[in-house]
Structures are given as C-alpha cells and as structure tokens.
Amino acid sequence: MGLERLAEVREAFLADLEAAGNDPEALEAVRIRYAGRRSGLLQELTAALRELPPEQKRDYGRALNELKKLVEGRLKEAAAAAGSRKAAAKVSTVDVTLPGRRPPRGAQHPVHLVRRRIENIFLRMGYSVEDGPEVEDDWHNFEALNIPPDHPARDDQDTFYMPSGHVLRTHTSPVQARVMERQSPPIRIVVPGRVYRRDSDLRHSPMFHQIEGLVVDEGITFGHLKATLETFLHELFSDVAVRFRPSYFPFTEPSAEVDITCIFCGGSGCGVCSGSGWIEILGSGMVDPRVFEKVGVDAERYTGFAFGLGLDRVAMLVHGIPDLRLLFSGDQRLTRQFA
Ligand SMILES: [Zn+2]
Structure with a gap:
C-alpha cells in the first residue's frame, strides 16, 4: 500500500x-x-x-x-x-463518385423579362422607374386625367369599383398624376404595373400589365415624342418600321397610336396582323393642358408627352405566345422555357 x-x-x-x-x-x-x-x-x-x-x-x-x-x-x-x-x-460509406442531386432551378416570367428589357431601354435614356397604388381613388384614376364622371371613356374601361368608391386602377396613368402633383418638372419617368378591367377572353384578362411613360419639361414637342418612341421600338424589336396614326385619348392632345411592321411576316400580311402587315403596339400623345392644370403644373410654361403599352401583349409578340391566359396560368411548362 x-x-x-x-x-x-x-x-x-x-x-x-x-x-x-x-x-x-x-x-x-x-x-x-x-x-x-x-x-x-x-x-x-x-x-x-x-x-x-x-x-x-x-x-x-x-x-x-x-x-x-x-x-x-x-x-x-x-x-x-x-x-x-x-x-x-x-x-466513407457514401459513394462520392455518384452524381449529386441538382437543386431545382427557377425561371423568370416572360412578362417580367419584357418589363426589365423596356425599363432598361428607358433607364439608359435617363428616365427613372416609378410605382403607385393599385387600389386608386376616382380623382387619380379618372378626374385628374381629364375623365369627368359623365365622360364616355369611363364606359370603355369596364372598371372594378369598390364599396368605398375606390377603384382597381384601370391603367398606370394615375401614377403620372401622382408624380406631377408632388414633383415639379423636369419629369422623365416610366411606370410599369398591374392594371384591372372587367374583361376576359383570348386576348383580355381581368388583370394585365402596362408600362407608361411621361416626359414634362420646357419646350417638349411632338418631335421629341416621335424620336423617343422610334428609338425605343427599334431597340425593342430591332428591324421594324414605325408609323403614327392620329387617335384620341382623354388625357392627351394631339394623340397618336403607334404601329410597327408585323414581326412575323415583315409587313407582307399574315394571321397575326390580320393581313395588314402592321401591329398596333402603343398609344401616345402630348399631355392635355387641362391635365396639367388639374395636377398643378404651369401649362403656359411646360409641355410634355405620355405613352403607354401592354407588357403582356409585347411578351406574347416577342415570344410567340398564342393565348394571353397562358401567361397567368401559373403553368411551369411555360415559365421553364425561360430558364
Ligand atoms: Zn403579319
């Protein structure tokens, strides 16, 4: 021991x-x-x-x-x-020579891709991207844009009304009014977003997408409108001719609809363009002085132009999608093609 x-x-x-x-x-x-x-x-x-x-x-x-x-x-x-x-x-019982499991890969929606392309074209031209509410008051959706209560243009637009008197905006134009109310010129904006109308078929959906543009400054002319939209359409579709047709919109004067030569037949006529060789692509015009007055822009000093187009329609044209409803079906067979 x-x-x-x-x-x-x-x-x-x-x-x-x-x-x-x-x-x-x-x-x-x-x-x-x-x-x-x-x-x-x-x-x-x-x-x-x-x-x-x-x-x-x-x-x-x-x-x-x-x-x-x-x-x-x-x-x-x-x-x-x-x-x-x-x-x-x-x-060591894991066989490291076996191939790994691939994580599923997402894809961007074709409407989103087109929106980004268009935004980028205008960002390069010095525009900024603006946003606004989808539930809109009557003033911004109609009154400020020179569409008073008894105006026939209200009937064309199949509006969704809410019990409060608000509406689901029928176009992206109310954002123009909002920006002009809070910001003094010069203004150079594009406004992409969802809009709503009571309409549903091959070419219409109750919810769809628009992009809107607005330029306000001293000395803006129809020449600026034309050059801007021609530049934009040539960037977006490269090889097309562009034409302007007189038209009417409540918030612009004068107004023009803009066509491009059909991107499917090159202008010789086909099913998509109904044989005309032209495809209507956007609406435009010089801002009506009465709109300036309503939103507090000095109509003596400033002029401006505005334009708008449907993003879904452009996505369908660019990617050859036959039915508008496919875009909103949530079907991954469609979106996977854009991965
Ligand atoms: Zn055609």
Missing part, C-alpha cells in the same frame, strides 16, 4: 488503455475496471487513504488526485477518438 501501489495502478492503466485501442467495448471495460463507481480501482485506492498513517496521507492524497485526473482525461480522449473514428467510418 502507498505510493508504490499508485504507480503500479498508473502503469497498468496506461497499458490497458493502449491495448483497448479504439474499440468502444474494450474502452468501456477499462473505464469500469479503473473508474467504475462501485468497484473501480480508484475507489479502492481512495478507500485505502483512511488506513494510512497520518504522515503519509498528504503525499498519497496528492498523488491519488493526479492519478484520478490522468485516468479521467485519458478515458475522455480515447472515447472522443473512438467516436470520430466511428463517424468517419459512416461517411
């Missing part, structure tokens, strides 16, 4: 531990033999402390504590090593 016994146990423990290696069961047996709570050797050595003569207790106690620490520390290390070896063994 005494310090010699401690040294023996220490040697035996280290030898047993080495023999156990990384085998979890053998390690457990070593743990029980030395550090077991009931009959472990460390228990026995601790009990032996009481039998020692007082002058030996102090050295023995210190050596015993060191031995306990060593046993606990080494057992812990060995258990951790065995554990990570086990985990490593598990990993």
Whole structure:
C-alpha cells in the first residue's frame, strides 16, 4: 500500500488503455475496471487513504488526485477518438463518385423579362422607374386625367369599383398624376404595373400589365415624342418600321397610336396582323393642358408627352405566345422555357 501501489495502478492503466485501442467495448471495460463507481480501482485506492498513517496521507492524497485526473482525461480522449473514428467510418460509406442531386432551378416570367428589357431601354435614356397604388381613388384614376364622371371613356374601361368608391386602377396613368402633383418638372419617368378591367377572353384578362411613360419639361414637342418612341421600338424589336396614326385619348392632345411592321411576316400580311402587315403596339400623345392644370403644373410654361403599352401583349409578340391566359396560368411548362 502507498505510493508504490499508485504507480503500479498508473502503469497498468496506461497499458490497458493502449491495448483497448479504439474499440468502444474494450474502452468501456477499462473505464469500469479503473473508474467504475462501485468497484473501480480508484475507489479502492481512495478507500485505502483512511488506513494510512497520518504522515503519509498528504503525499498519497496528492498523488491519488493526479492519478484520478490522468485516468479521467485519458478515458475522455480515447472515447472522443473512438467516436470520430466511428463517424468517419459512416461517411466513407457514401459513394462520392455518384452524381449529386441538382437543386431545382427557377425561371423568370416572360412578362417580367419584357418589363426589365423596356425599363432598361428607358433607364439608359435617363428616365427613372416609378410605382403607385393599385387600389386608386376616382380623382387619380379618372378626374385628374381629364375623365369627368359623365365622360364616355369611363364606359370603355369596364372598371372594378369598390364599396368605398375606390377603384382597381384601370391603367398606370394615375401614377403620372401622382408624380406631377408632388414633383415639379423636369419629369422623365416610366411606370410599369398591374392594371384591372372587367374583361376576359383570348386576348383580355381581368388583370394585365402596362408600362407608361411621361416626359414634362420646357419646350417638349411632338418631335421629341416621335424620336423617343422610334428609338425605343427599334431597340425593342430591332428591324421594324414605325408609323403614327392620329387617335384620341382623354388625357392627351394631339394623340397618336403607334404601329410597327408585323414581326412575323415583315409587313407582307399574315394571321397575326390580320393581313395588314402592321401591329398596333402603343398609344401616345402630348399631355392635355387641362391635365396639367388639374395636377398643378404651369401649362403656359411646360409641355410634355405620355405613352403607354401592354407588357403582356409585347411578351406574347416577342415570344410567340398564342393565348394571353397562358401567361397567368401559373403553368411551369411555360415559365421553364425561360430558364
Ligand atoms: Zn403579319
């Protein structure tokens, strides 16, 4: 008994531990033999402390504590090593030569793609992109745009009315009025967004997309309108002729509808253009001075032009999509083609 016994146990423990290696069961047996709570050797050595003569207790106690620490520390290390070896063994059962699982890849919607293309053309020309509410008040959707309550243009637009008297905006033009109310010229904006009308067939959906443009400054003429829209349409469709036809809109005067030569037949006539060789693509005009008066822009000092077109229609033309409703069907067979 005494310090010699401690040294023996220490040697035996280290030898047993080495023999156990990384085998979890053998390690457990070593743990029980030395550090077991009931009959472990460390228990026995601790009990032996009481039998020692007082002058030996102090050295023995210190050596015993060191031995306990060593046993606990080494057992812990060995258990951790065995554990990570086990985990490593598990990993190696994965066949790393097999091909991985591909994450599903999303695609941008064709209307979104066309919108971005058009926005980018105008951003390069120095315009900014504006946004506005889809639930609109009567003033911004109609009155400010020179469409009073008894105006026949209200009938054309098949409006969704809300009980509060608000409407789902029938065009993106109310954003023009909002921007002119809060910002003084010069103004150069495009406004993309969702609009709503009570209409549904091959070519109409109760919700569809428009993009609207507005320029207000001193000395803006119809020449600026024409040059801007020709530049834009040549960027968007490259090889087309552009023509302007007189038209009518309540908020512009004079007004013009703009056609391009049919992108399918090049102008010789086909089913898409109903044999005419031309496709109507946008509406435009010089901002009516009465609109300026309503939104507080000095009509003596400033002039401007506005234009608008259907994004869905452009997406259908550019990508040859036959039915407008396909765009809003949520059918991934359509969108996947744009990945
Ligand atoms: Zn054609």
